[in-house]
Amino acid sequence: MTLLDFASGPGLQWALWIFMFGVVWRLVGALFLLSRKDLTKPREHNSVAAGLGAVISRSAPAHAFEKRILFQHVTGYVWHFALFISVLFFAPHILFFESVLGFSWPHLPNTIILVTAIVATAVLIALLIRRATHPVQRFISNADDYISIFVVLIPLVTGILAFTHFGGRYETLLGIHVLSVDVMLIWFPFGKLMHAIMTMPARYQAGTAFGRRGVKA
């Protein structure tokens, strides 16, 4: 069995199982801790609208904070967009998603994906450097923060190498790429990559909590 066969066969299978199992476990386990019902009389508001509003509004910082977090805000956007485009609109990736989800969507030309992947990699490295040097980030960071960056960085780098056939035989590079994705999927539920799932409930509950007090979250 070659590296690629393992990575995209049993490796991927176990990784997907652990990913699904872990994500649902963690999400359900957190939500099911339940919270006391807020019995205070809310101001006039629509709870669902407020929750969904926060899901959207928290994508941009409030005015007073804009300047202080400009770097993180901009890099955050560039990073996520570049990542999503690279992951979701590369034709070979879509074939994988199609095999899992049962439906597909249009892809972008490979040259665009190459550019977004390189941008994403560059931004992630910049964010890694910032985490290691910025006083606050360096101080608060733990192993999870670095592991999570690396398990995302490696698929990006190996993906670019595999795509450009740089530094080894294609199937070896692809094997390493898929294997690194396996590792990422396995780590996902246990580290802070889980934020990708938790963002929605977290913002939603903030939106409803602030909304009932008549405050835009």
Next chain:
Amino acid sequence: MNTEAMSLQDFRALLQKLSAGAPGQDMTDEERVRRAKKGFMQKLNGHRAVDLDSCLQCGMCAEACHFYEATQNEKYAPVYKFRPLRRFYRREMSPLRWFYRPFTRDITVADLKEWQHLIYDACTGCGRCDMICPMGIKISASIRVMRHGLAAAGYVPDEMRVIRNEQRDQNKLFGVGVEQLKALVDKLGAQGVNIPLDREQADVLLFTTAVEVLLFPDTFAATARILNKAGADWTIRSDAFEAANVGIITGDDPTMKLAIRRIVDKAKACSVKTVLIPESGHAYQTIRWEGATEMGGPLPFETLSMPEFIAGEIQAGRLNLNAQSNGASVTYHDPCRLSRKGGVMQQPRDVLAALGLDVRETPANRRENYCCGGGCGEYVLENAADLRQKAFEIKRREFEDTGADAVVTSCANCRINLMIGAENSDWQTPVTSLVETVAASLAD
């Protein structure tokens, strides 16, 4: 109107002596840790779990914190302030606790000591960080759980412990009890301010605070004059007049519930329609936004802050004001518990505009407003005086930016802290109360 009040200097001297009266605490280290964990566990729920599981450790919250901004000390990053809670959650409550446990350090007494400073001295629970978090994490809610655990473990700072005990055991604060209130009512009565004390039934039940009685009797008088002017059917009860709640400030749940119950029970007994909270942000937050939940059911009255009440009365046409036309400018300082935690942001501005004042906004305002620097009772902590003063400098810059003639706010705590900061730095711009500003313009 100028009722004789305790001077700011005297009050500060009183605060300095507070900790001397703190009773000793006899608790083993193990007991403290055990109690802290139990305290954390009692308050950890699904909302906090989602919050703790969402954190990206991006550190943006530091950029919202006045203490971090003033000191650039990374320890004051809000995310760091609830670190022990996250450790506890990961070890004990998280769905992944079996996975996290081997990698997550247990809480120690050393941690609790360190976080006493971070949670009480270096955090006013103002929740400005809640507004910046890209994940929508309510950091201040986790800080409250931290306070709950620290309080259970006996880590409430001495000054706060003294007033907490005083409120819990004697139903007094800063020595202000029934006699002091009655004396003030008498004095004001002699000055022509009619205060319908201790009526059995009324539409509106007014509360006040010990700080108002001691330091700001003018505010109390102004409140009474506004109520009278508006023709309200109101009363204030000498057996339950204290709106402040040291329980919520310290994180001591039983005391918080006790203080809420005193208010709710009295309001029910008097069959009031409205409970009117004086200029105290945390008191409003406690009754308006926690009361029903803490009491286990809806409350049979509405709870209003002073800005809400006044704005409502003006709108209803019951309160006529002499609009000033001298072009005086003011800036409004949003108390955190009224604004981002209470939803009272437009009303005070409407009131000030109705007075004909030129209302100027600080660069950060409303839900994004900077904390006064000593909110949530933090101003009583002597250890944190330097830290507070540094944070005050941010406020001062913001105020100066507006060029306003005066600062108006609607929270006695904010006002005290701003006044102390101004006094320390010899800053001359007056810091006044919304209620007093309104009362000064009551039309005959």
Next chain:
Amino acid sequence: MSSLDAIPVTAEVASGNVKPLLHEVRHALRRLAKGEDGTVIDLQSVPLAPGEAQRIEELLGKGEVRAELDALGPSVVQETSYPGVWLVTHSNTEQAVVGRFIEVTHMPELLKSQQADIEHGISRLEQELEN
């Protein structure tokens, strides 16, 4: 052939190798003009899309010289419209193409009479004369 032609597959495909190949020919011609050695390009080693071999042939065009030789099957040596560029096609006895080369040279080696063959020819001629 008619049934195959009915299949609606169009050969508008481009491997992107035609241009680089012609550039290679140009460089080889330059070297030849400077008096350096000739160059042989094996067309089998270049991935070409259907129709591209013909396209190359068309682009190169036909020059003045065309030679056919019969040795282990027919071979065609065709000078292209660019003097010095030759297209050499070897077929086997079954007329199937077994090799296709572009030779950049003054004269493809294969056209010259070979020393061994000349010697063999002399002995044959001598034999003929002796008889």
Next chain:
Amino acid sequence: MRKDQSLGEYLRAQGVSRRGFLKFCSATASMMALPPSALAQVAEALENARRPSVIWLSFQECTGCTESLTRSHAPTVESLIFDAISLDYHHTLQAAAGHGAEEARMAAMEENAGEYLLVVDGSIPVDNPAYSTIAGISNLDMLKETAANAFAIVAVGTCAAFGGLPHADPNPTGAVSVSDIITDKPIINVSGCPPIPVVITGVLAHFLTFGSIPELDALGRPVAFFGQNIHDRCYRRPFYERGQYAETFDDEGARKGWCLYKLGCKGPTTYNACATLKWNAGTSFPIQSGHGCIGCSEPDFWDKGGFYNPISAGNWGSRDALLGAAAAGAALGVGSALAARARKKKAQAAEGA
């Protein structure tokens, strides 16, 4: 061709002119994927080449490899290669049968000990030697016996090179490749199902020409033919770069000859010379005819999740299993939350608040 004759002498004796010889040499050099500049070297080597003995053993195979070789180009330049070698044993092709055939093999082995080339097609069953025998001799024994004195072994076809179809899951015969059994001889794997005939003859030509084995890759395949993957040499590669794919076998993209990646083409992970040498005397190859590469020259190509399964789709099992994992996660999540809530309740009760 007599054993003491050189190839040059032999060809001249056949009436082949020097021109014919040069043509043969340039076709051979092209066949070996050597650059045209190597022609002189090839000509000189071939001129003096001596006729090697070749023994061809067929084990668990379908004769496709032999078919590929014999049906395609004969009788042509390549056939001269066969004329130039002494194929002393090939039980499908040889005239002799039965004991006569086996005697020929034994004689060739004896006469050319240490010098003969052994060609094997088909895999070797090791679960039970009786699954495949020749003249009552098991494949395993015959391979060991014949390999013992061989100069080198050419494993022709994916079965001999990597186990091939007999080796495919669940491998009922316990089929293995030549290199699984013989470890002390140079082995040239000429994989493919079947291999490109020119590649087979190219390897023989190399042995004939240089008397040595060509440079091999990590899987023992001649780098000259297996050095690059199909994808890199594919004329449809530009469509891949532009993201233009055929989605089905009869859509617009298929008609326009776009990339077949989405239809399961294994070109990117398959090393072979199809894209350049092509098949049927250079006429076409699978991708050119509109079907993706199935990766037949790679080990275990039969067990890679389906010929029409795109490489990037992975081979991760069933969706039901994933839902099962999610359900198990939900159950554990609820369970862990319930346990945590029970502890919390106890803590709250202890408070008495």
